[in-house]
Every structure is written in structure tokens, then in C-alpha cells.
Amino acid sequence: MAVVPTEPVSIVIFGGSGDLSKRKLVPALYELHLEGHLAPATLIVAYARTGESDETYRAEMKAAVAEFARIKPLDEEKWAAFESRLFFFRGDLTVPKHLADLKTRIETLEKERNAPGNRLFYLAIPPSAISPVVKNLGDAGFVYPVDGGPWSRLIVEKPFGRDLKSAQTLNEEISQVFRERQTFRIDHYLGKETTQNILVFRLGNGIFEPLWNGRYVDHVQITVAESIGVEGRGRFYEEAGILRDIIQNHVLQLLCLVAMEPPVAFEPNAVRDEKVKVLKAVRPQTPAEILMDTVRGQYGPGAVDGKPVPGYRSEMNVHPMSLRETYAAWKVHVENWRWAGVPFYLRAGKRMAKRVTEIAITFKTPPIAMFRRAGVTQQAPNVLVLRIQPDEGIFLTFGAKVPGAVSKIDPVTMDFRYSQYFGGSQPEAYERLLLDAIHGNSTLFARRDEVEAAWELVTPLLETWRENPPSDHPNYEAGTWGPEAAVALMARDGRRWRRP
Numbered sequence: 206m207a208v209v210p211t212e213p214v215s216i217v218i219f220g221g222s223g224d225l226s227k228r229k230l231v232p233a234l235y236e237l238h239l240e241g242h243l244a245p246a247t248l249i250v251a252y253a254r255t256g257e258s259d260e261t262y263r264a265e266m267k268a269a270v271a272e273f274a275r276i277k278p279l280d281e282e283k284w285a286a287f288e289s290r291l292f293f294f295r296g297d298l299t300v301p302k303h304l305a306d307l308k309t310r311i312e313t314l315e316k317e318r319n320a321p322g323n324r325l326f327y328l329a330i331p332p333s334a335i336s337p338v339v340k341n342l343g344d345a346g347f348v349y350p351v352d353g354g355p356w357s358r359l360i361v362e363k364p365f366g367r368d369l370k371s372a373q374t375l376n377e378e379i380s381q382v383f384r385e386r387q388t389f390r391i392d393h394y395l396g397k398e399t400t401q402n403i404l405v406f407r408l409g410n411g412i413f414e415p416l417w418n419g420r421y422v423d424h425v426q427i428t429v430a431e432s433i434g435v436e437g438r439g440r441f442y443e444e445a446g447i448l449r450d451i452i453q454n455h456v457l458q459l460l461c462l463v464a465m466e467p468p469v470a471f472e473p474n475a476v477r478d479e480k481v482k483v484l485k486a487v488r489p490q491t492p493a494e495i496l497m498d499t500v501r502g503q504y505g506p507g508a509v510d511g512k513p514v515p516g517y518r519s520e521m522n523v524h525p526m527s528l529r530e531t532y533a534a535w536k537v538h539v540e541n542w543r544w545a546g547v548p549f550y551l552r553a554g555k556r557m558a559k560r561v562t563e564i565a566i567t568f569k570t571p572p573i574a575m576f577r578r579a580g581v582t583q584q585a586p587n588v589l590v591l592r593i594q595p596d597e598g599i600f601l602t603f604g605a606k607v608p609g610a611v612s613k614i615d616p617v618t619m620d621f622r623y624s625q626y627f628g629g630s631q632p633e634a635y636e637r638l639l640l641d642a643i644h645g646n647s648t649l650f651a652r653r654d655e656v657e658a659a660w661e662l663v664t665p666l667l668e669t670w671r672e673n674p675p676s677d678h679p680n681y682e683a684g685t686w687g688p689e690a691a692v693a694l695m696a697r698d699g700r701r702w703r704r705p
């Protein structure tokens with residue numbers, strides 16, 4: 206199918222010299238360019254305090270794209286065409302004059318290209334810098350009114366706030382300058398092909414949705430496990446912890462997609478209305494319940510892939526007696542008609558045995574042990590696994606008779622793997638999300654009430670944990686599946702965590 210380029214837009218990356226820009230944003234824009242999505246007059250202007258000129262920035266990004274882009278090797282001719290859209294502007298976000306100068310530069314570049322003046326601002330900057338830059342953008346006259354004429358949109362990275370109050374304040378500050386439909390709160394998990402496939406799988410097929418409820422489902426496990434540690438982000442982790450870093454956004458987003466009702470249309474507000482309803486249906490927990498239904502962990506030294514790795518407390522910029530969590534598990538009840546009585550077990554961890562993100566839906570076992578007289582007293586439940594990463598795919602386990610005279614049932618797996626079926630590399634999440642933002646489609650971005658509803662759930666955990674500091678950290682060895690207490694959380698319910 207022929208690609209129709211987007212409207213011309215000036216993409217302004219605040220934080221253009223940072224890690225995210227190098228590893229994700231510029232490579233994603235390069236891919237979009239290669240695939241013909243960007244209109245000829247589309248510009249990319251990177252903004253930061255450190256950097257010299259367009260030429261040095263282009264050279265730096267060329268190396269980054271060669272390393273991080275999905276499509277390899279770098280094609281010199283195509284790169285030359287791409288870099289003619291790429292500019293660097295040195296300035297400080299907190300200095301209004303610099304933003305006014307940036308505006309003049311962009312206007313000149315747009316005039317040269319006969320571009321209409323649409324602007325997409327990407328905030329790839331530390332969270333503390335968001336409020337001042339949004340205000341300064343407004344004051345510098347960068348933001349157009351929403352109706353008619355050229356448009357301006359804002360993409361804000363996670364973390365979006367650090368608790369309910371700060372998220373509300375941030376939303377309020379942004380809303381002084383950008384309207385909700387101009388605001389795109391990014392959670393890159395939503396841009397992953399496999400995450401998008403959750404709804405396609407559920408709602409684009411006739412046979413699964415009738416089973417997708419408490420009548421047939423025993424419980425759901427959502428796992429976001431990383432084998433890496435904090436990778437030089439010790440300072441950030443000391444402030445954040447995994448509850449804020451992964452559970453509040455990625456894990457709750459996955460919960461919403463699994464648990465939500467079918468939207469009336471696949472359209473931004475209809476989808477997000479249903480997601481918010483899931484968050485609103487999660488049963489609030491008292492501090493005593495929180496302490497019962499959550500587990501915190503922190504990794505000690507251990508080994509990952511056979512190599513020794515240090516404990517969290519020995520990571521750079523981490524306090525030697527830190528109590529910050531690098532693992533969290535949480536039993537959640539979605540109290541609505543569909544899910545009453547079905548627990549959702551959420552967990553995320555760093556330095557786990559394996560890198561894997563998956564949703565596992567465990568179905569109820571048959572009402573009677575039909576084959577007990579033949580010696581089969583226990584049958585493994587059917588499990589449907591939606592694997593988000595790596596080895597993206599969908600797996601369904603069921604019992605099959607082992608051939609032979611002896612009656613034996615073994616669990617076997619039917620599997621679908623993206624790589625085998627569709628081949629090639631999947632588009633990166635940032636490609637899809639940048640493209641959607643340029644098109645003005647916010648379906649895969651979090652709405653204000655959605656972010657606040659997620660914080661409303663997580664904030665009581667943060668408070669209860671703060672008031673009840675852990676006494677056992679570090680409590681799991683790097684390279685394992687987390688603390689014993691998490692095993693006990695499941696065992697209490699007669700269940701076990703999966704070992705993906």
C-alpha cells in the first residue's frame with residue numbers, strides 16, 4: 206500500500222542531546238523518513254544546552270542512528286536526505302529569550318520550505334523541567350489556538366508526576382497552555398505492536414471474548430521483568446522505584462487493555478473511556494490490605510546469564526542502605542460485572558532471571574476430573590499467554606493425551622510468533638507514536654483522567670510503604686524471580702507465579 210506522507214510539521218525535540226533522543230527518537234524519525242511518512246517540508250529541530258552546530262549534531266545523530274535504528278546498515282544517500290531536515294539549536298529551557306530566538310529560527314526555516322507552521326513539541330527532558338518549558342512556550346507565542354489554521358501539539362514523556370497530587374498539578378499547568386486534545390502523554394508500551402494486538406486479538410476474533418470473564422478465567426498474571434539493573438540511572442531510581450517507574454504506567458496500561466470492555470468505536474475517547482473505567486473499578490485497599498496484597502523487593506548481588514552482578518545498593522548513585530524497591534508485586538481486584546472474583550496479579554522487577562513482558566490468562570479447570578479413574582486426578586489449567594516482549598507472540602496451553610496405553614495428559618502449547626509469521630523487524634513503538642501524534646490521533650496516548658486514575662491507585666501504596674519501611678532489603682538475589690514473599694502471596698491463594 207502506498208504511504209501517504211503526513212502534513213508538514215516542525216518537530217521540536219527539547220532534550221535533543223539526551224539518551225532518549227539518541228536511542229529512540231531520532232532513529233524513529235529516520236525510519237519514518239525512510240518509509241516515506243514525513244512530508245518534504247517536515248523539519249526536526251533539536252534543542253539542548255550542550256551542542257555546537259547543525260553539523261556536529263548531525264554527525265552525532267548519524268552515529269546514533271547507525272547504532273540504534275531498526276533498519277541497518279545506514280544508507281549514506283538516504284541519511285543525507287534525512288539530515289537536511291535536522292537542525293540543532295542551543296539554548297536553556299528556563300530562559301524565555303532562548304525560546305523566543307528558537308521561534309524566530311523555526312519561522313525562518315519554515316518560510317524557506319514554505320511549511321504551514323504546524324509544530325510538535327517533544328519534551329524529552331527531566332520531569333522538573335516540564336512546567337517551566339510549557340509556560341515559556343506559551344509566553345513565547347509558540348502555541349496556536351486549537352481551531353483552524355496550523356496546529357501545535359505537545360508530547361510529554363513519562364514519568365508523568367510522582368504521585369496523584371504532582372500529576373494533577375502538572376496536568377493543571379499544562380492545561381493553561383495546551384488543550385487536552387493537543388496533549389499527548391506517552392507510554393511507549395502502547396506503541397508496541399504486541400500491545401496493540403491485545404485488542405485485536407480480543408475483539409477481532411469471535412472465539413475468545415465470550416471466555417474473557419470471571420465465569421471462565423481463574424486469574425490473570427501480568428509480568429514486566431527485566432534482567433538489567435538500574436544501568437547508571439541510580440539517582441533516578443532512588444527517587445522513583447519500580448512502582449512509579451513501571452507499575453503506575455506500563456503495567457496498569459496492560460491491565461486496562463486486558464480488562465476493559467469493548468469500546469463503542471476504535472476512536473481515542475471511546476477507547477480511553479473504557480480504560481479509565483477499569484482503573485475506577487479497581488477496589489481501593491486499606492493500608493492493612495495493601496501490606497497483605499503487595500510485596501516489595503530489592504535485589505542483592507547475584508548472577509545474570511552466568512555473570513556476577515552487584516546488588517542495587519552497590520550501584521552508582523545509590524545509598525548504601527537504600528530501601529528503594531526494584532521489585533513489586535500487587536494483587537488487584539477489578540470489581541465489575543465481568544471480573545468480580547478474578548484476581549489480577551501484577552509484578553515488575555529489575556535483575557530478574559529473564560527479560561520478559563507478558564500477560565498470562567489462566568482459565569478455570571473443568572468442573573469434574575473426568576479422567577480420574579484412569580489415574581489423572583489433576584489437570585493443568587489452560588493458559589493463554591500474550592507475550593509483549595521479547596519473542597513476541599501468543600501461546601495457548603492445553604492438555605493432550607500422551608500416546609500409549611497409559612492414561613496420561615500433558616500440557617502442550619499452540620504458539621504464534623510474530624517473527625515466524627510476519628518476518629522482518631517490527632516497527633519501534635516510538636515510530637508509531639510519533640506518527641500518530643503528527644496525525645493528531647491520541648488513541649495510544651494516556652488522557653488526563655487516565656493518568657490521574659492510575660496515580661489514585663498507586664499513591665496509597667506509596668504512602669503505606671513509606672509509613673512501613675521494609676526491614677528485609679535486599680531480599681532477592683539478582684538473576685532470580687524475586688523475593689520469597691511474592692511466592693507466598695500467590696501460595697496463600699493456592700496459585701503460583703509463572704516462570705516464563
Ligand SMILES: NC(=O)c1ccc[n+]([C@@H]2O[C@H](COP(=O)([O-])OP(=O)(O)OC[C@H]3O[C@@H](n4cnc5c(N)ncnc54)[C@H](OP(=O)(O)O)[C@@H]3O)[C@@H](O)[C@H]2O)c1
Pocket residue numbers: 219220221222223224225226228252253254255256296297298299328329330331332334362363364
Ligand atoms: N532514556 C530513555 O530510554 C527513556 C525512556 C522512557 C522515558 N524517558 C524520559 O524521557 C526524558 C528524557 O530522558 P533521557 O534519558 O533522554 O534524559 P537525559 O539523557 O538526561 O537527557 C535530558 C535532556 O534534557 C536536556 N535538558 C535538561 N535541562 C535542560 C535545560 N535547562 N535546558 C535545555 N535542555 C535541558 C539535556 O540537555 P543538556 O544537558 O545538553 O541541556 C538533555 O538533552 C525523561 O523524562 C525520562 O524519564 C527516557
